[in-house]
Amino acid sequence: MDDVSTQPIGALPAATGALALDIYRLTKRFGSFTAMDSVTMRVEPGTVHALLGENGAGKSTLVKCVAGYQRAEEGSILIDGREQEIANPVVARALGVGMVYQHFTLAPGMTVAENLLLAGGKTPALIDWRRKRAELEAFLATTPFSLDLDRRPSELAAGEKQKLELLKQLYLRPRLLILDEPTSVLTPQEADEVLGHVREFAKSGLCTVLIITHKFREVMAFADSVTVLRRGKAVHHCRVDHTDPRRLAAAMMGEGEAPPPESDAEVPAGSALRAMKQTAADAPIALQVEGLQAQGDRGTLAVHDLSLAVRAGEILGVAGVSGNGQRELVEALVGQRPRLAGRVTVMGKPYGARREENRRLKLRSLPEEPLRNACVGDLSVAENMALRDFDQPPLARGGVLNFAAWRSRAREWIAEYGVKTQGEDAPIRSLSGGNVQRAVLARELAGDINVLIAANPVFGLDFAAVREIHGRIVQVRQKGGGVLLVSEDLDELLELADRIVVMSQGRIVFETSAASAQRHVLGAHMGGGHHA
Template structure:
């Protein structure tokens, strides 16, 4: 190692889009290889998408590039020269900026103060007049506008995401890395943000790496795409020379033919018609408070019939989570009524049993499982105190274990056996175990939240077909999802929630993505849809 140069002798950092290559980049965590000899090339002035399922290694790769992880092997090259990026500070000095999925804005500070903080220097006395001119000049060049005096609590989730991107652009990066930048944006905002960044890249100001799992986004915005699967690079392509079917095949590790068949099978969900089905779930004027006592759901009314999937669309944070928690009994209701069939519903266990109400909450390990208990006991949580499992107050563990084994096989749950603690399972397998428990037997009403978040393709297809099977047997399904494609595929009707209200409703077959997007963005929140309940 040579001694570091005197900073005065160091060349001034270059500007403009840089070329970045990783060479055989490898990262292990204990015995787990998160990145396995991955080599990608980001051409200067392009948008390079990293596509892959959760856990494919996308985040590990970019964290190695920005100096959060030190690779065990391989190298990062910038403009053809190898650099040891030992920390995010070094990455920033080289002109690399990253926008994370989690917001890092400081809540009490204005947009202007947050931008200044991004530079890492907030002097005790800020020369505001000079700074203000600098920030206004910067804002004049930016792809989207935010009020410099607004505070994060006044900003929507989408505006916070834009602030995160502006903070990085303020540092004039030569390479900008975005981790799932559109997960909190409406389709319109996503087009605006990604289009603006692509224009900047094509003007030669910056190179962009974008982590995504949305094919549509990649096909529309990126120049190049690299597909990762289980830590390995499956392929890199010019976007113009590939198709979603081929990329999907690489993501799943399938041959192209197999994937297209799987994709077609997934798209063609068989639907039974139910002309005269009874109303199974009625929500009347329901109001629910959020975690900080604010009103999260405003006098919301909706109905679901047997044999119908009603999808709730909306950008995360618009009351969907609080609505579902209030329905399943995890959150108090302020006012309003919920009816199942012809009975007022209070989400008690006894009612769930009798009325065949089941739920698949978000983050099932946290919300629907007891982590330290075995898979068998978690699968038995609905029936451990009922005959035939419980006799004279004694729980018959052997029956519970037999039932669990049967469900483990039927739902393809990968586990070390029915006695393993449920927290030892992967996310997809926890989800399958909860699903097995909830969908076993007659289901009249199913309440589901983001059922496939973070799961691999095979698990997604399986869970979707199980949800459709409940509908096709005449059950009523209420499905909350932040993934519009999932709703368009599964739902019969779609309602859009914005700021705790239903602002739009349509038949899923006639749904227009951009119309839904406009309502999701709150474009029409002054005209709530009146619904007779």
């Protein structure tokens, strides 16, 4: 291994160009849980290979074994036909494996140039900056990304940070580049630009690319081959030109289960879910927000004079790249963050987000990360389901709490919503993410609803849960409720919403009907390229 440490940064490893990767019967366990179960797959050199699967299917475990961050108990990893013992990330790097993570790993106080040099691992005590800058500028000229070498990550937008993460790896000239959901923080244009460049990089024979994604559109547009993982097993391998989103969805859910009718990446904007009922133009306004201002966590303004209206029987989608004030907007609306200015009304009545108003005005919410934002982790499922109305009949009579009524209603809801739990008395933190969300849904969707505020309601959930939750949200709208749906997933908004507004830097900068919405136009506004 000594020869690796003496290599100058950016120097080529012994072997160059795209490598062939073979995974043979790889198994990884965590205690009694098998995260990866005898997975075999081949990634051809110079191709883009997509790894598709629901959360918990084993995708991240697989790539972490290849990148040296985890070690499998059984099976082999072969590079160019030779078995390799990848004991740690240093060994992986020496073999030419580079990985871009879903979460940023940048040094915030250092410049772009310093972050690029740092990626190499071995920096000399004295750096000849003139020579290094010239080298970095020459390197940037070979990529389609222009980043200012003197800026710091704290000054960069999310899309720029993602590009810097990619540049860090490309600078090391990897033979295999692993991307873990690289587009989750990008606008559609930025995503296409990044993936387009990565595809060209692979086609040129310089590199093989393995990409984890959950977006069928990205698989169909940019990958050559795809492997679907399900519950730790590789269940489907094929060339992309021999498949379609419907078949991929069926593989993700398990053969024999019908793919959801709305899972197709090419669903037209006027989706069948939405076409069930058109909002009347003269329907009453269910939720009105006027001139709302709210502070961010750092004391600066996160929501600037924001106004919007949601009619009864309408889903209004709020699109935007993460970090543009959507979280603060939702928290200010539901009472988790103070409002500095502005007025909010529900069915024409003032709304200050107090518990009594929620009940009287029939406003409900499905927040992001429900375990953290909508539950008390140590309380039981039944107790969490009663948080809205534990002091109301029939759950309480004459100031006395009727715990038997809490439990029996919880059992009904557990059955109706398919909540997998050891019982209504189990602490809610013992449930999986999808089941926590189902339990919160049961509570929030009970009875009549005037307004539902939902923020990334299916984030991290499996296919079946996504379909079910989307169906429940559409039901609220069909029964005449107004829904404010805040989501970072454009496909979700195009499928469910009647109208879409784009939030950028704490303001609404664009509005369109969902039926006539165009992905690239929404993307341009999401990226801050336009301001209305």
